[in-house]
Amino acid sequence: MKVGKCPICGGDTKEDIVEVQEMIEGEAYIIKGVKAEVCVQCGERMYSLDEMRRIEKVREEIRNRVIKPIEVRKVAVVSL
Numbered sequence: 001m002k003v004g005k006c007p008i009c010g011g012d013t014k015e016d017i018v019e020v021q022e023m024i025e026g027e028a029y030i031i032k033g034v035k036a037e038v039c040v041q042c043g044e045r046m047y048s049l050d051e052m053r054r055i056e057k058v059r060e061e062i063r064n065r066v067i068k069p070i071e072v073r074k075v076a077v078v079s080l
């Protein structure tokens with residue numbers, strides 16, 4: 001992926017490895033090691049089609065319980 005422009009604010013984007021949070025069957029999962037283009041101004045993330053397909057595959061594996069968490073984190077929930 002090449003350096004592009006953010007569709008939200010027009011800022012420059014740079015490639016980064018990020019964590020994607022997903023709710024799957026009422027449980028929070030964090031998918032690590034996701035490649036994204038991140039806007040340096042507003043933080044908007046853009047994923048390539050390939051990467052979105054990989055994420056969808058992992059979601060499927062989580063649903064089918066064929067993938068095990070590599071770590072379990074404690075998540076605190078607060079009210080606004």
Ligand SMILES: [Zn+2]
Nearest residue numbers: 006009039042
């Ligand atoms: Zn932006």
